[in-house]
Amino acid sequence: HPCILECFPSPTSDLLKENKSLEVTASSRHYVDRLFDLDPQKVLQGVIDMKNAVIGNNKQKANLIVLGAVPRLLYLLQQESSSTELRTECAVVLGSLAMGTENNVKSLLDCHIIPALLQGLLSPDLKFIEACLRCLRTIFISPVTPEDLLYTDATVISHLMALLSRSRYTQEYICQIFSHCCKGPDHQTILFNHGAVQNIAHLLVSTSYKVRMQALKCFSVLAFENPQVSMTLVNVSVDGELLPQIFVKMLQRDKPIEMQLTSAKCLTSMCRAGAIRTDDSCIVLKTLPCLVRMCSKERLLEERVEGAETLAYLIETDVELQRIASITDHLIVMLADYFKYPSSVSAITDIKRLDHDLKHAHELRQAAFKLYASLGANDEDIRKKIIETENMMDRIVNGLSESSIKVRLAAVRCLHSLSRSVQQLRTSFQDHAVWKPLMKVLQNAPNEILIVASSTLCNLLLEFSPSKEPILESGAIELLCSLTQSENLALRVNGIWALMNMAFQAEQKIKSDILRGLSTEQLFQLLSDSDVNVLMKTLGLLRNLLSTRPHIDHIMSTHGKQIMQAVTLILEGEHNIEVKEQTLCILANIADGTTAKELIMTNDDILQKIKYYMSHSNAKLQLAAMFCISNLIWNGEEGSQERQDKLRDMGIVDILHKLSQSSDPNLCDKAKTALQQYLA
């Protein structure tokens, strides 16, 4: 019965299998044995036979590695006494082995293949050098190889630069090695300092497509987020043509997609570094449309991801580019398609495609969110268009709870960008209760997500936002207070910023909750923060807390002493005008309180300071100081006469007279109003 046979394979077939694998091992063993022959000619023939046996045969490769062929091959390759031919063939076989599985590469790395191959590059023989480079290339492009291995010996890079002139193969392999091993600014700087730009630039016009392409890739990684390289590139010329022009030619629509996309990346980096203006036609009419095309349905999923990410980066900070992108080729609608993978069709029709789609689905979604975030960063109309795209808010909400950190981060970014719209905060944000998943994202999230999520929260906490109440109820204060204690500066800023927004025109309970949650110590900690942004937002928070008379009196009755201390400290410290102005505004608010006034009136030190700022050279500070005075001497409040007298004795009235003659109309008006209080 065929069914039974399949379920229980007969013992004979098992035996056969075993025999077969034994056979394979035996033949592999034979290949390895021949490497140890005493006759060098036979060794050479053995290596050549081995080369032919392993091509395209992963099983054979694994066998040979297990049987210890690698150390022997490396030994033969390094042996000075070996003929160049033998050494070359060894490098070729090793290259073949490296083409196999990731495990193969790991085994090769364990045998210290890289130093051996790098040593080989010193040989005078070009064929041998090319074989070594090819093998090195294969190893370095594997994800299991740490790219740092390229930079361990400083002489390696300069030697590779020198080899660039040898042949089109050395050019192709070396450029490919560089573009895969250049990760981050340190690597970029090393390569740049070794003259990578000058050495590689002329390869962009090579007759070999592969060389041109690898050279282009080199520039795209060298220039990525690197102003130094980008600024250099813009002035380099090859055959009388500047690099930007060469890049523009490479993004013509009849060029291979890979080339268009990579040159668009180069131009994008140069633009973001400020080397090319954002209104330059090569950006507006060439790079941007090219990147939009890369997002189209006709492109491969990988290309669409890269295109969208690059475009998001290009337009991130320029509203004009955002506007152009938003109308180009229905980009906003086109991006909605990024969320349709894996499609229901692919699941039914073929499993391979489903697998492919699944693999790219996360990448596609995060790329689309990123691009939406950039598109909607500044323009209200574009935001509206984005939100009107089918199921947009649902998609963001779903994105916020995805398992992939990348998608969550991008979704939060997108939400943040859209949260800048007052209208959207009041409508779609409310309809979809986005605050719920947002608050969830904020729990135990990594810093990069926290930063964007808390910025978004800042916007959702603005006083006109209907989400404000539910967010508060879900324990936002506690969360934000904890953020202010973060090591991460951006998180501290966002935490205190959100608290500031929350305190704006808030009811007393919220204000008390904030103060309690933050604790006075933490408040002082923040007031002495080294970052001026944190300081400003903390002062802003204080100012918002100290508004409306009952609140002022209440807070000052509980925290008066500490607040006065802090204010004194800041006014005495070395701070910029804005900080001092903000501080004087806090004093003015305190002066508006009923009982709180006394805290100023009884503090001669503070009064002297106010007097000092009334005559300060900066009009803003003068005005802020006058607000204090004005609040203190206002008629009809209890004890106003005494306060007026005290201040007159301090010489304030003289200053007011002087200020009433000021050329600044604001100061002049304010001084006159104050003087009237004395007359009444």
Added chain:
Amino acid sequence: MGHPQPLWAAVQAPHQCIVQRDNHLPAAGCTVADTSQDGTALHHRTASRERYLGDDEEPTQLPTSLGVHHTCITSLARGSHGKTPKDAASVRATHPIPAACGIYYFEVKIVSKGRDGYMGIGLSAQGVNMNRLPGWDKHSYGYHGDDGHSFCSSGTGQPYGPTFTTGDVIGCCVNLINNTCFYTKNGHSLGIAFTDLPPNLYPTVGLQTPGEVVDANFGQHPFVFDIEDYMREWRTKIQAQIDRFPIGDREGEWQTMIQKMVSSYLVHHGYCATAEAFARSTDQTVLEELASIKNRQRIQKLVLAGRMGEAIETTQQLYPSLLERNPNLLFALKVRQFIEMVNGTDSEVRCLGGHSPKSQDSYPVSPRSFSSPSMSPSHGMNIHNLATGKGSSTHFSGFESSCSNGVISNKGHQSYCHSKHTATSLNVPELNNINVSRSQQVNSYSSNDVDMETDHYSNGVAETSSNGFLNGSSKHDHEMEECDTEMEVDSSQLRRQLCGGSQAAIERMIHFGRELQAMSEQLRRECGKNTANKKMLKDAFSLLAYSDPWSSPVGNQLDPIQREPVCSVLNSAILVEVPRGTNPSSVR
């Protein structure tokens, strides 16, 4: 993809036209554009346009101007205030977009949005109401400035792109490869607006409120949008499509396929000796019997010589049932016979007339290139004639061969006997040369002129002026415009007499005409109406309405070149009879 400049073309024209919607009266000399039809419109022809078209196509005009005089600003005044859609008016280009141009693009600059900026830019078919903005009616498509919507033959628009206003440049690109259309704004593509567009659309601009002024650019100025780049992409796409086109295993053997093609071409046109030689040297088998090829060749020869009566007779002898089963073919042959009678070439009138211009026996080779290589056995005949008349002559001029033809005809059909041994000496590379040199023939025309004259006299056929006649008839049309009357009289006296000038022949011709008329009526009774047949007969009879049929408006029927289509149809019909013979594969 044989042309150096393939099909897609951005238009290039030196003219500009500005269209304005205005309440003021138009300046003197202006056309009210919304009423202008093709007849009143200015037609701009430029040389640059035609280079985009294929050699074998009739030059078609690209739309390069709106239907208004380009020299002035034209207003679309209708005396109202543009408040309702009724006040709208459109102008469209003088010509529709030809399918052969592949990709068509034009731009419109909004000089002024006028009061409300109700402007539409798009496409419309002929006959669409021009008192409406493009897009509102059937077969009309538009992108409107006030709301940025696209209108696809409908009064309600779809959200499409941004609005546009004064200073914007709006482009419209029609892709005739996939029948889509997209717009551009200030050089940025806005994405596909319409799909499944019908053919023959006119670029159209519509305006509605006072003060609206637009300026159309059909390529006279550089475009804002990089259309060249778009065309490059499509060129590459199509090229890749061709490169990737799947080829069956057998067809992949190019060498064999080309040899087969050459062989079947030779067999089809009856070059039996060459076909035989070619088959031998390429190890192929000729699929038709040699005798059969020769038969066909004989018939073809008769047709091309204008000896229709003999041709019909021979056909009936060799393929008894063929014409019986193809009454329409027989009719066509007889009509041709009638024409040849008028011409004086048909054997029935020739024997009656006695006088016959010798040259008319021979089939002349016109110096112009032919519409399709398969239709012109004349090229093939060059081979034979050259070989027989000239021995080792090396140039393949059309005139050269017609001269030698003229000579040979005196000696009956020797050339075809000769061809046997000469053709066998031809080897494959030479054959290739001949095929390749088709275009060169036209060029060599002038350079061989002197040679021709010499041959002409030395062969002693000057008095019958065989070449003169041939040239006269083939070049007749344009000579007419230039020649003075004296020349006319002179030439007609010499060469052109109805039925060769014999009274008996004329009577025979009249009689034959009656028979033909009767046959036509019978045919109609049996097979029903046939407009083609009717026209054919009418045209042929019309020849008699002129004192000089050769210079009449229907005179081109007498041109020996007109024997070719008849010859080809007959040949194909015979090949259907013959086992294994079809059109040469090159025709496909």
